[in-house]
Structures are given as structure tokens and as C-alpha cells.
Amino acid sequence: MHIVVCIKQVPDSAQIRVHPVTNTIMRQGVPTIINPYDLFAIEAALALRDKQGGEVTILTMGPPSAEDSLRKALTYGADRAVLLTDRFFAGADTLATSYALAAAIRKIGETYGTPDIVFTGKQTIDGDTAQVGPGIAKRIGLLQLTYVAKIGDINLSAKTIEVERRSEGGVQVLRTKMPCLITMLEASNEIRRGDMASALRAARAEIVRWSAQDAGVEDISKCGLRGSPTIVKRVFAPTARAEKATMIDVAGGSPADALISAILKRQTNLEADLVALARGF
Amino acid sequence: MSEATKKPAAPASGRASTKKELAEHFKAYKHVWVFVEQERGQVHPVSWELMGAGRRLADKLKVDLAAVVIGPEGDATQRAAAESFCYGADIAYVVADDLLTDYRNESYTKALTDVVNTFKPEILLLGATTLGRDLAGSVATTLLTGLTADCTDLDVDADGSLAATRPTFGGSLLCTIYTLNFRPQMATVRPRVMSMPVRVARPVGRVVTHPLGLVEDDIVTKILSFLPDRDSTKSNLAYADVVVAGGLGLGSPENFQLVRQLASVLGAEFGCSRPLVQKGWASSDRQIGQTGKTIRPRLYIAAGISGAIQHRVGVEGADLIVAINTDKNAPIFEFAHIGIITDAIRLLPALTEAFRARLSPHSRDRIAS
Numbered sequence: 001m002h003i004v005v006c007i008k009q010v011p012d013s014a015q016i017r018v019h020p021v022t023n024t025i026m027r028q029g030v031p032t033i034i035n036p037y038d039l040f041a042i043e044a045a046l047a048l049r050d051k052q053g054g055e056v057t058i059l060t061m062g063p064p065s066a067e068d069s070l071r072k073a074l075t076y077g078a079d080r081a082v083l084l085t086d087r088f089f090a091g092a093d094t095l096a097t098s099y100a101l102a103a104a105i106r107k108i109g110e111t112y113g114t115p116d117i118v119f120t121g122k123q124t125i126d127g128d129t130a131q132v133g134p135g136i137a138k139r140i141g142l143l144q145l146t147y148v149a150k151i152g153d154i155n156l157s158a159k160t161i162e163v164e165r166r167s168e169g170g171v172q173v174l175r176t177k178m179p180c181l182i183t184m185l186e187a188s189n190e191i192r193r194g195d196m197a198s199a200l201r202a203a204r205a206e207i208v209r210w211s212a213q214d215a216g217v218e219d220i221s222k223c224g225l226r227g228s229p230t231i232v233k234r235v236f237a238p239t240a241r242a243e244k245a246t247m248i249d250v251a252g253g254s255p256a257d258a259l260i261s262a263i264l265k266r267q268t269n270l271e272a273d274l275v276a277l278a279r280g281f
Numbered sequence: 282m283s284e285a286t287k288k289p290a291a292p293a294s295g296r297a298s299t300k301k302e303l304a305e306h307f308k309a310y311k312h313v314w315v316f317v318e319q320e321r322g323q324v325h326p327v328s329w330e331l332m333g334a335g336r337r338l339a340d341k342l343k344v345d346l347a348a349v350v351i352g353p354e355g356d357a358t359q360r361a362a363a364e365s366f367c368y369g370a371d372i373a374y375v376v377a378d379d380l381l382t383d384y385r386n387e388s389y390t391k392a393l394t395d396v397v398n399t400f401k402p403e404i405l406l407l408g409a410t411t412l413g414r415d416l417a418g419s420v421a422t423t424l425l426t427g428l429t430a431d432c433t434d435l436d437v438d439a440d441g442s443l444a445a446t447r448p449t450f451g452g453s454l455l456c457t458i459y460t461l462n463f464r465p466q467m468a469t470v471r472p473r474v475m476s477m478p479v480r481v482a483r484p485v486g487r488v489v490t491h492p493l494g495l496v497e498d499d500i501v502t503k504i505l506s507f508l509p510d511r512d513s514t515k516s517n518l519a520y521a522d523v524v525v526a527g528g529l530g531l532g533s534p535e536n537f538q539l540v541r542q543l544a545s546v547l548g549a550e551f552g553c554s555r556p557l558v559q560k561g562w563a564s565s566d567r568q569i570g571q572t573g574k575t576i577r578p579r580l581y582i583a584a585g586i587s588g589a590i591q592h593r594v595g596v597e598g599a600d601l602i603v604a605i606n607t608d609k610n611a612p613i614f615e616f617a618h619i620g621i622i623t624d625a626i627r628l629l630p631a632l633t634e635a636f637r638a639r640l641s642p643h644s645r646d647r648i649a650s
């Protein structure tokens with residue numbers, strides 16, 4: 001089977017700092033990583049390929065430097081990597097991003113074989129929207145399975161797939177048809193360590209680079225900022241609460257008692273409720 | 282692949298219009314809608330929370346607030362529609378069909394898209410739950426309109442546009458996003474971000490039914506079974522009255538016990554900040570913040586948490602925020618009500634003991650405070 005995995009290169013958010021005076025993002029030197037949620041998608045794809053045979057193609061849209069993440073994905077054992085990069089894609093929101101990625105996935109299908117499954121992570125850590133996967137599915141007409149915790153039986157001749165999908169109050173066990181798009185839930189698996197052969201291959205591998213034209217994008221005006229119906233008008237840091245926090249003096253006798261008194265002074269009816277809560281009512 | 286990739290600076294491809302120039306066919310789009318999410322006969326509370334926010338937007342725009350209720354035929358769906366009036370809806374659009382008993386992307390996308398295309402709302406709000414996020418992306422892409430995910434604030438501008446604010450850059454800044462020239466303007470909001478409006482028994486309101494127009498054979502995806510969560514395995518963080526949470530300031534995974542001990546004495550739920558989940562000190566269902574749970578407790582005690590925006594937006598709805606941190610410059614002191622500059626590792630055990638003494642049924646000094 002042919003599996004495509006969409007990944008995103010993101011800044012390592014643990015290392016982003018905001019300038020204390022200007023409140024602007026200090027991006028310089030922030031290392032980039034594969035969006036951590038996408039690792040579960042990569043592993044799910046590789047595990048399926050190992051079991052069923054076939055190929056895994058990794059796709060990302062981003063600046064030329066996003067090649068680093070594709071090469072990393074190859075070290076895990078993916079078969080090929082495609083970088084969709086073009087100035088026309090800059091500033092895309094989720095709708096414009098799904099348009100460009102859908103075009104590239106169609107092109108991948110024409111070039112390397114129609115994908116049976118497209119995987120993504122459940123969301124990215126920088127955008128947190130979880131909307132690009134559903135967008136791609138709708139654009140291509142793939143059946144959509146989000147928040148998948150487990151992949152079950154696959155019948156390649158009948159083109160059916162069974163999955164366990166997380167819902168708010170439980171787990172749905174679903175059967176649908178391929179081709180489909182699956183977004184993987186965190187902790188659904190653990191990314192493998194790439195072996196030496198994959199690492200060597202990844203270092204030498206040629207990353208396929210496509211511009212909008214190469215990917216067969218039909219309408220440039222649907223890409224990037226121009227193709228984005230949403231418009232960011234303002235970016236700002238939150239303001240401090242007008243009323244300053246009451247600070248508890250730690251030099252006094254018992255800071256714990258002072259803190260409790262301050263809490264109960266602010267929330268006068270809390271104590272009786274706490275007594276009830278503490279007793280387990 | 283996200284809102285965050287969008288930079289406010291003009292890129293090479295030319296600037297999108299930042300002025301409202303609504304096409305003629307979009308001018309018929311009126312009123313504010315809230316998608317009422319139900320699973321197995323239970324309405325998700327986020328739908329009523331959104332009804333409160335939707336009511337404020339509708340009042341400002343001087344338009345109606347409508348609920349969209351999609352579900353199986355029968356009592357539960359009718360009850361949800363009737364209930365929506367008690368939370369402020371003027372109209373309820375109902376798509377009731379037994380094919381909608383379980384959530385499936387195909388059938389729900391068809392139902393919601395059809396109702397939108399028929400009755401044309403200007404604003405459509407959904408809960409950012411697993412169901413809402415699955416549905417919103419499909420509907421927005423089908424309608425080719427803008428969708429702002431996981432908003433923390435919703436307002437309307439002087440020109441009547443929806444101003445949707447959400448964290449950006451991994452939760453370190455906020456941004457306000459508009460869908461000026463497409464309709465409906467769609468947004469999702471996570472549970473507990475908006476406060477629950479007061480329920481007012483108000484059995485008036487118009488019910489408008491709409492057919493689904495599908496037969497089972499049209500829907501490829503089949504439900505094989507549903508395994509409900511056992512209540513005991515789920516944390517009740519989002520709805521807890523008292524929450525105690527720990528962050529990196531705890532220094533080591535063992536010290537997370539101190540948070541759990543205080544929580545236990547208070548009958549509280551315990552939680553943590555994002556780095557603790559990333560380090561594996563706590564499980565992801567305990568994470569509080571933009572990418573974890575949003576909480577609205579009466580008392581929130583944050584121990585060794587610095588208070589990055591991504592955490593702040595998840596706790597700002599708390600009535601009383603108590604911050605314990607050694608760093609007097611930690612951002613958490615900018616939004617805490619009570620602060621104490623000290624090492625949480627030392628304070629937590631003392632606090633646990635002091636609370637235990639105070640809350641014990643034999644405590645005599647409880648009343649005299």
C-alpha cells in the first residue's frame with residue numbers, strides 16, 4: 001500500500017522566549033523540530049507498511065529549511081520525502097494550507113501511486129488548530145478519521161479499514177473505506193529509533209522539491225495569504241491584571257497559615273465547602 | 282499548517298484585503314448560530330457555554346441567536362432543542378434522523394452544511410471538542426470560509442465583523458483574527474473557556490426542522506461499537522471546584538506527590554503545566570492550559586508554575602488564583618490574586634498540614650477567622 005504522511009516543521013516551543021520589554025517573540029536561534037504529534041503519524045504509517053508492504057511518502061509544506069525535518073523522517077525509515085516550497089504559500093491559514101497540500105497529494109498520487117491512507121498528527125504545537133487534516137480530507141474527498149488511537153484490521157482487497165477513534169465520552173470503533181485520512185492521537189504508539197541503514201540512506205537521499213507549479217496547483221490565488229479567508233489583524237501580549245496580586249510575607253511566623261487566611265478572606269464561603277469537599281461529599 | 286504560520290507582515294504573494302468588502306450574495310447571511318453538540322443523548326456543556334457567548338454577540342449585532350441541533354429522531358434531540366431556548370436561543374434548527382444517532386463525519390457534515398446553506402448565518406460557533414474540531418474543519422472547507430480554532434475571546438467590531446482572539450506562537454502571544462469577506466464566520470471555543478450562562482426556564486422559541494436527505498447506504502463509515510469511558514478513569518479537572526497544579530518549579534517528578542497530597546486534603550483535582558507532560562512527570566489528561574484542559578474552579582493553587590500565556594488562558598476563569606513561585610518576576614504574578622514568593626517544595630507540605638488541621642471536623646478555630 002502507499003501511505004502519505006503530512007508533517008510540519010515547528011519551532012521547539014519549549015525554547016521560545018518573549019522579550020521582557022518589547023513583548024515580541026525572540027525567534028533567533030530557536031531550534032526547529034518535527035511537530036511532536038506528527039511522530040505518532042509517522043510511526044503508524046511505518047508500522048502499517050512493515051506489516052502490509054508498500055511505501056511511505058512524507059510530505060511537508062514550508063521554507064527550504066523544512067528539508068531538515070524531512071531528512072529526519074527518512075532516518076526513521078520512510079521511503080521518500082517531498083518538500084512543497086514556494087513563496088506563494090507564505091502566510092497560509094488552514095484553508096489555504098489544505099488547498100496546497102491537497103494539490104501536492106494528488107500529484108504524489110499521479111507520480112508514485114495513489115495513496116491508500118494519508119496520515120497527519122492530531123494537531124501542531126504552534127498552531128494547535130487540528131483543522132488542516134480535515135481540510136485535506138474534504139479537498140481530496142477522503143473519508144476522515146480523526147483522533148485515532150488504534151488501527152485495527154485492514155482488508156486490502158475490500159479496501160476496508162477498522163480503527164478506534166477517541167470521542168468525548170468514549171471510544172468509537174469504526175469501519176470505513178480507503179482511501180482515507182487519519183489523524184493520530186498522542187501516545188498511540190512510540191516512534192522507532194531509525195537503524196543505521198536508514199540513517200545512511202537519509203543522509204544521501206534526494207528530497208523531492210516542488211514549487212506550486214510542480215505540484216500542479218491550479219489556482220495560485222487560493223494559496224498563501226491571498227487564499228486565506230482569515231486575516232490576523234492584531235498580535236499582542238496579554239495585559240497584567242489591573243489589580244495587583246496580594247503578596248504574602250514569608251518572613252512572618254507561618255507563611256502557610258497566612259496564605260490560608262488570605263484565601264479564606266477572599267472567598268468567605270469557601271471554607272464550609274472545603275470541609276465538605278475534604279470529607280468527600 | 283496552521284494559523285501560526287500566518288505572519289502579519291506582507292509576504293511576496295501580495296497582501297490579502299484587510300478591508301471589509303462583502304460580496305453581494307453574502308449580505309443575506311444574518312444571525313448568530315451555535316452548534317449544539319450531543320453524544321448519546323447528552324448535550325455537551327460547551328454548547329450552553331457558547332450559547333452565552335453567542336447571546337452577547339447577537340445582542341450587540343441586534344440579530345437572533347439560533348441553536349443547531351443534530352441527532353436521532355426522538356426525545357433527546359427534541360429536549361436539546363427545547364433546552365437551547367432556556368440558554369438564550371430564539372430559534373432552533375433541528376435535523377433529526379436516526380442515521381445521526383452516532384457522530385459520523387460524513388452525515389454530520391452534510392447536515393450542518395445543508396442547514397447553513399439554506400438559512401445562512403453570519404456567525405457559526407462550535408465547541409472545540411473532538412467532535413466539534415472534526416466537524417468544523419470539514420464544514421469550513423466545504424463552505425470555503427474562514428475558521429478560527431480554539432478562541433479565548435469573541436467580540437464584534439464596529440463594522441459588525443467577528444473578532445476572534447486566540448493564543449498564537451505556541452501560546453506566548455495573543456492574536457485577533459477576522460473573516461472579513463466570507464460567510465459564515467466560523468470559530469471554535471474549548472470547553473470551560475466561556476462561563477456557563479444561567480438557565481432560565483423559557484419555553485418559547487421557534488423550531489425549524491430540516492431533512493438530512495441521506496440513506497444509510499450513502500454513508501460509508503459504519504459504527505461497529507462504542508466503548509464508553511468508565512467515570513473512574515477520567516479526571517474531572519475541567520469541572521472541579523478546587524484545583525492544585527504543579528510546574529517545573531517542583532524540580533523533580535517525585536515532588537509532584539506534594540501537589541497530589543495537597544489536592545487530596547482539599548478534595549481537589551490535581552493538574553500540571555505543559556512541560557511536566559512533555560517530561561513524562563504527569564499524564565496528558567492532567568495538563569492545564571491552551572493545549573490541555575481549561576479550568577474554572579473557585580480556587581486554583583499553582584505551585585512552581587511560571588504562567589506562560591498558554592497556561593494563563595487555561596486558568597483565567599478561576600475565581601481565585603494563588604501562585605507559589607520562587608521567581609518574583611514570573612508572569613504568573615501578573616494574573617494571580619494572591620502570590621507568595623517561596624519554594625513550593627517547602628511550602629506545599631506545610632500548607633497541606635495547615636489545611637488538614639483547619640478542615641478537620643474537630644478543628645475549633647475554623648469558625649473564628
